[in-house]
Amino acid sequence: MSVLLVALTLTSCVEDTDYATPQINCEEPTLTGQEVSMETILNQWIAENDTDGDNIVEYNETENPIEFDSDYDNYIVGYVVSDDKTGNFYKELYLQNDPVNPTKSIKLAVDFRSLYTKYDLGRKVYVYLHDLALNKNRGEMVLGEMINNQVDDMRENRAKENILRNCDAVAVTPVTIASPSEVDDTYLGMLVEFDNMQFDLSLIDITNPENSSTFVDPYDNYDSHRMITSCDDNSQIRLETSTFASFKDDTLPQGQGSVKGVLARDYGDNFYVLRVSSPDDFSFTGDRCDPVLLDCNNPNPIGGSNVVFDEDFESYANYTTALPGWTNTNVNGGNNLFQVRSYSGAHYMQCSAYNSGEAPLEVWLVTPAINLDSSTDEELTFETKTGYNNGAALSVFVSTDFTGDVSTAEWMMVDAEIANGPSSGYQSSFTSSGSVDISCLDGDVYVAFKYLGGDGGVTTTFQVDNVKVTGN
Amino acid sequence: MQKFLIIVLGLFFGSITNAQSLNVVKGKVLNADTSNPETGVKVRVQKTDISGNTSDDGTFSLQNVPNGEQIIALEKEGFESQYFPVTINNNTVDLGEILFYVDLSQELDNSVITLSEDDLSDDEAGGADNVAGILQSSKDTYQRAVAFNFGQVWFKERGYDSSYGQVSFNGMPMNKLSNNRPQWSDWGGLNDVLRNQEFSNGLAASESTFGNVLGTTNFITRASLNREGGKVSYSATNSNYDGRVMASYNTGLMDNGWALSVLGSRRYAQEGYMEGSSYNAWGGFIAIEKVLNDKHSFNFTAFYTPNRRGKNSPNTQEVYDLGGVKYNAYWGWQGDRKRNSRMKEIKEPTFMLGHYWNINDKTTLNTNIMYQTGTIGNSRFGYTANNPDPTYYQKLPSYFLQHEGAEDYESAYIRTNYFLNDAPESQVMWDDLYEANALNPDATYYLYEDVNDDTTLAVNSIFNTQIDENITINGSVLYKKTSSDNYARMMDLLGADYFTDLDRYATGDEAQMDLNNPNRQVVEGDRFNYNYTIDASQLDLFAQAQFTYDKVDLYLAANYGATAYQRDGLYKNGSYADDSFGKGEKQQFPTYGVKGGITYKISGRHLLNVNAGYMAKAPSLRNTYSNSRVNQDIVHNITSEKIISVDASYRYRAPGIKARLTGYYTTFSDLNEVSFFYAQGINIAGFDLPDEVTGDSFFLNSSLTGISKKNLGAEFGAEVQVTPTVSLTGVASLGQYTYDNNPDLYIGSDQFSATYLGTAYLKNYKQSGTPQQGYSLGFSYRDPKYWWVSANANLLSHNYISISPILRTDNFYTDSFGNPVPFNDLSQEEVDNYLSQEKFDDIFLVNLVGGKSWKIKDKYIGFFASVNNLLGEQFKTGGFEQSRKANFEELSTDQNLDQPLFGNKYWYGRATSYYINFYVRF
16 A cells, blocks of 8 residues: 555656756758848849939839749848837847948838847848848838738748847947938948937036936827937937837936947938937946036126117018128038028028038027127027927027137027927017026127028027117 | 445344344444444334334344345435345344444545635636535535535535635634635645534524624544544546545544544646646645543644646637637746746645633633744746737737738738647747847846735634523634735746846836835845735624524524734835835724524424524725735725625425525625726826826726625525435526626726726626526435445526626726717617626536445445536636726727637636545555
8 A cells, every 4th residue: 555655656746846947059040042132132122213323212213112032042141230128119120231340231120029039139130031022111221021012010920930040149339420410321220329429408407417308208109309419510410219118218318428329210201310229328428518608697686778789680681691790600611591581570580401401500690799898787688489490409609709700719608598499380479588697798799699400400490589788 | 345244244144143033133333433333323124114213322223123135224314324135034133333434425525625726716807716615514405516516617605705605624714814715725635634524504603603604614623533543545537636645544532632633645737637737736734632631622733735736827719719628828838848837836834723621511612723824826927028928919810810901811820820730839938938038137038926925823712601401602702813925026037147126117216116126136036026014913702692492493693803904015116106115004894793593493394494694894905905016005995895694494304305495685785896907998088197197008906896796596405315225306596696786996007096987887787707597406326235326417507707897987988089989870789789798608517426335354445436527518617808998999899800809718617527536444
C-alpha cells in the first residue's frame, strides 16, 4: 500500500512553476533573392512620375505608386531610426540606408503598434518588396501595402512575412545639420541632429521653468508644434509631438544644446518637422542664448504727459516702405520689407513671410532717434496684431548705439506683450505692448521691430502701430 | 466486504445451528465509525409484520420468524440500510456483530467539494459561485439533488449567493471578509476528516450561530469523535484534476484520554479538463484532543491546503466557435511546456484551539480561538505594449471583417486558421514577450500577482443549556479581527532587468504609483502598483431559545454586533495624491437580526413549518470601497445590507415515502456592487469637471448602490421506496430571482472622482449565475449483495446572463452630442431590443453513480464511481455582458456586426466527466 502511495505521489508531480527563461537565440534570416538599394526603388518611382524629365517630381506631376509583384523576391536593407515606445511614432517605421552615412530613407507604414518590441532603434532589417507598394504620401516616401488603390499600412501578417530582422542593432549616428536653415529633402526621414538649439522664448518661463509650456498644447487634438530656434542663425524648426506621446505633458527643456530626431514633414506637407523618440533626445544642458532683456527697474511711476515720440503711420500711403528717419532693412538682401497697410481706414506697418520666397526672412524696422535727455521716467508703448499665426516671428529691441547698420549695434530686447492670434484669419483688434520701462536710457534711443520667419516655415503676418514714448 | 462475510456466516450458521430454539433471528448492531452500539435501528422481516428495534446495547432478537427464505432488513435514517437473506428452519440464526455504516454515498461529496473550489467568479463581472458545498451534508432529498445533480451547472438554492451561507469549523464562522463567501480551497482535499458535519437549512436554528438565509454548515473536528482506524483512497477523474491520493488515520479516544486524527492528501493535474489548466494541491490536517475528565476537554486542530491552479478564460461565442468549448486563452507554449498566465494560489494555514466544558449534564460551554494567516495570489500579465491576450479583439477574425465593403478577408482567414490549426498564435506567445523584453531593460511585458495576505485572529464562546425537557437556550459571542494586506507583486520580469512603476496611461505626477518613491525600478518579488492594508473587525452576540413540545416545536433567535473596516494606504498614488496615502476614515456597519420558526406536527406523518427572519449584514470589503487599490473612496451612501426572508413548508413522512413542499420569499435591499471596466460612449457633459477632462472613453470604477433583489419560489422533493431495493426521487424547483428596484450608478476614473451617472433601470431584470428552474428524476437500486447504482435525469432552465448596469442608464439613451436616443425613425422598442437579457438554453443532464465494497481479511475495500453529463451536452453555465460599448450608438454598431467585437462572454460547463474513487479502510 505504501509503495502504491509513493508511486502515486511521484507520478502526481505537477510542473507549474520554474519556467526557464527561453534562450533568445537569434538566427540570422535566410535571405533569398537580391538586395536592391533604396535609391534604386526611389529612382524607379521618380521615373514613373517624372513627366518632364528633370529627375524631380514636382507637385504638379503625377504621384502614382509603384507596386511589387508577389513573386518579386528582392529586398531593401535599412536601419530603424524611429522608436515608438513613447507613442510619439504611430504605426510607422523610419528606415535609412546606412547607420552612419545615410543617403536615402524610406518610411514603412504598418498596421500595428509597439514596433519597438521587434524593430528597435538601430535594428538592421530586410524588407522584402513583394506585395508592397511605394508612393509619396504627405511629402514622405512610404512603403506599404496596396489597399483600395492606395498605399496603406501593411497588415500585421504581411509585415511579419516581409520585414525580417538581423540579429544586430547598431548605434545610429545622427546626421548633423548646421542649422534649420540648412534643412532640405535630402535629410528627410533620417535621424538628424542640430546643435546650439533652444525652444522659443515665448514657450519658456525663465524664472519658473516648471511653468514653461509642455510638449503638447492641451488645446491641440492631434499633433503639437513647438518652435526650436538656432542660437547660431536664429533659424527655426518645429518640434512635432503627438497628443498620444507619453511625454506630452512634460515641460519643454529650458536650456540650450543639441537635439536629435527624425526629420519629417507635417501632416499637411507644409513644412519640415523634427520628431523625437523621447525627451532623452534633447541635451539642452547649456545656458540659453536669449537676447539681453532691458531691465530699468524704475521705482517711480513711468510715462507722463510729455510725449517724446508718437507715430501712428496715418500719414503714409499704402505699400510705402521708406519712411523718413526710419530704417527698414532686409538683412539677407531680399526684397521683402515692412510695408504700410491699412484696414478700415487705420494705417500700420506690416510684414509677412507668406509667399515671400525667402527662408529665412529677417526684416528690421527701426525708429528714428528718440532723444530722452529732456525727459524722465520714460515709457515705451506700441501695439501689435497677427494674421494667420503659425508661430512667433516678431521681437522688439532698443539700442543707444545704432548708426544705421542693425548688425553692428548692441540691441537689448524689451519685455513687451506681443500679439499671438489665431492660426486662421486676423485678430479683431491690436494687442497693447503694455508699459515698457525705458527710463534708464538716455540720449538717442532707437526702437527696432524684428521680423524673423521664412517661407515654408513661420509665415505669421505681423502688424505694428502706435509706437509711442512718453515721460515727465 | 464485511457485510458480505456476515451473510456468508449467517447462511453458514443458519444451516448448521441446532433447531432447539424456535425460529429466532438475533444480532448486535455497532456503529462502524465509533464501534459503539447503535440503538434505534429498525429490524424487520420483509413481507411480514415481524419487526423490532435495537436496544441500548445494540442487540435485537426477532421471534417467530416463519420458516423458509427470509430477508431481514435493518434500517435507520442516515445510515445504509442492510438486508440479510437467511434460511430459517425451526432454528436460531445469530447474525453476530453487524457494523452499521453511515450512508455510503458520502463519497459523493468528493465531487461536490471539487465544484465548490472552482470559484470561477474571481474578479470577473457576473461570474458564478457555488453553493453546493454548503448543502452537501443535508439529508433532505431536495437539497441532495441540488448539491449532487445540479451543482455542476452552478445551481444556487433559492438563487442565494454563497455569501448568504455560512461555513463554520467547530462553530467558528470561516467566511472571508473580502467577499463574505466561504473560501473552500482552505479545506479542500480534507474530505475524510470532515465527515462530522451539522447542517442547518435556511433560517433554521443552528446551535452556534445566528447564521444566514442560505443555511449553516458546521464542520466538527474533534479527534475523539472519529472512529479508530485509517483510510487510504485514490481517485481518478477528468475534472479540474486528474488524480487524488488521500490517507488518514484516527486513533479514536484512547485510554489515556488522548485522541489524534491526521490526514494527508494530494490532488494534481498537469492539465485539467480545460486546456492549459494545471492543478497542484496538497492537504494536511491534524487534530489532537485531550479529554481531561468528564467536564473538560481540549482539541487542537490545524490544517493547511496549499493549492495552485491554472485558471481558464471566459470567452465570446466567436472564440468558442473557433477554439472549441475547452479553449482557454490564458496559456501558451513556453518551450515545450504549456504555461498558464493566470495562476491562482491559495495558502492559508488555519489553527484552532477549542475548549469543551460540560458545566453540568445540561449545560456546555465551548470556547475557540482561531488563527489563520496566509496568502491568496492571482497572477496576470502587465504590459506597456500590445495586449498579449490571444483573444484580444484586434486579433480575432471579427476585427478584420467589421467594416462592410472593406473587409480584410485575408487577415481574417489567417486568424481563423491560427485557431483551427491550434497554431501557437492562438495562445499566449511567451517567446515573443521574452524577445520584446530582451530589447528593452525596462520590462515591456511582465507577470505579476494580485496578492491578498489576510491574517485573522478570532475568539468565540458558544453556550448551550437545557433548561428543562422542553426548553434549550443557546448563545455565542464572537470577536474576529482581520488584517488584510493587498498589493501587486512582481512575479516574473520575463527576462527584463526591471520595471519602472508608472501608469503608462497617465503623464507627469499622475503617472506615479507612489509619489513617495517616484520612478521606482521594481524587480522580481517587489511590491508595486498598489499597496494597502485594511483592518477589519467583527463583533457578534447571539442568543436563541428553542422549545420542543408534542405538537409544536419553535425557536426564537437574535443577534447584534458591528463590523468595521479601515483602509491604510501605503502608496501615495499620483492620480489620487490627496486621498490615497495613510489611514482613511473608519467605516462601521451595525449588524443585527431576529428570526423565529415554528413546526406544527399535525401528526407523525404531516408537519407544517414556517420560518421568518429579518437581518442586517455588513457589506463585504469588496463592495464597500469603490477603488480601494488607489484611494480611500467609499461607495456612496453605503449602509448595512437588509434581508427579509419567509418560508413555509409542508412535510409528509410515511413508511417508504417522504416528501417536502416549500414556498419562500426573500428580499435583499441596500446591496452594492463595485466593478471596473473600460467603457466607450460615456457622456460627461453634465458632470462638474475641469475643462481639460474631455472625451467619452474612460477606464471606470463603477458602483451600483442601493440595489434591491427579490427571490421567490417553490421547492418540492420526494423520495419513494418502491421496493426494498429500488427507490425513486423527484425534485422540482421553480424560482423567480429578479432585481426589485432601479438602483443608482456612480462612476469614477483617474480623471474624475465618483460621480452620479443616473438611475440604472434594472427592475424586473433577472438575477444571473443560476438556473432559476430545475427538475430532477432519480432512480436508485441498492442490491442486497452490497452494491448500489443510481441514475438521475435533470432539466435546468431559466438561466440568464449577468447584465451590465451602465447600459441601462440614461447615458445609454444619449448620443455623443448629448441628444436623446431614440430619435428620428428609431423607435423605443428598437432601442430596447439591444438590452433584452440573454436567456441560456435549457440543459438536460443525465448522471450515473454507483459503488461497491468488499472485506478482505480485516480491511474493507471499495469503490465509488460517477459519470456526470452522460449525454455529453455542451452548455453555458454563466456569462456576462461586456460594458465596453456604453451607449446606443456604440452598442448597436457593434451588435449589428455579423460577429460583434465585444459580445457577451461565457463559461461553458463540462461535457461528460467521470470520477472514480477506490478506498481501503482499516
